Amino acid sequence: MILHAQSKQPEDEPWKKEYRATATKYNDLIHTRLEVKFDYDKSYMYGKExxxxxxxxxxxxxxxxxxxxxxxxxxxxxxxxxxxxxxMTMTE
Structure with a gap:
């Protein structure tokens, strides 16, 4: 029995060659609690988090x-x- 290895390796996709940094992580979110009410006529949501x-x-x-x-x-x-x-400081 004769076996042959693949002679050509598949090329990586172009997007794999671009470095895409993730945002620096400063805090870990442990839990979120919401208390909300909706005003559907105004398309508003009021609440606390x-x-x-x-x-x-x-x-x-x-x-x-x-x-x-x-x-x-x-x-x-x-x-x-x-x-x-x-x-608190508000920025855009």
Whole structure:
């Protein structure tokens, strides 16, 4: 019995040769809680969101939220029943 190996390797797809960096991960999302109500006539959703996060690797003193189309009124840390307001900066 005679066996032959493939002589030509299949070429990689062109997109595999482009480096595509992922966003740097600063925090891990642990849990999300939503309390919402809808106004269908205005196409609005009103509500509150609570997120539980922890630093991904290094301690962090800031959090970036992708909140396009949202109106943020307050950002705070809630711990042991105490709410501590935080400063926030809105950027585009």
């Amino acid at each position: 609570w997120v539980t996060i922890k630093p991904h690797f290094y301690p962090s003193d800031s959090l970036t939220l992708d909140a396009k189309g949202m109106d943020l009124h307050k950002v705070a840390i809630e711990k042991d029943g105490t709410t501590t307001p935080l400063s």
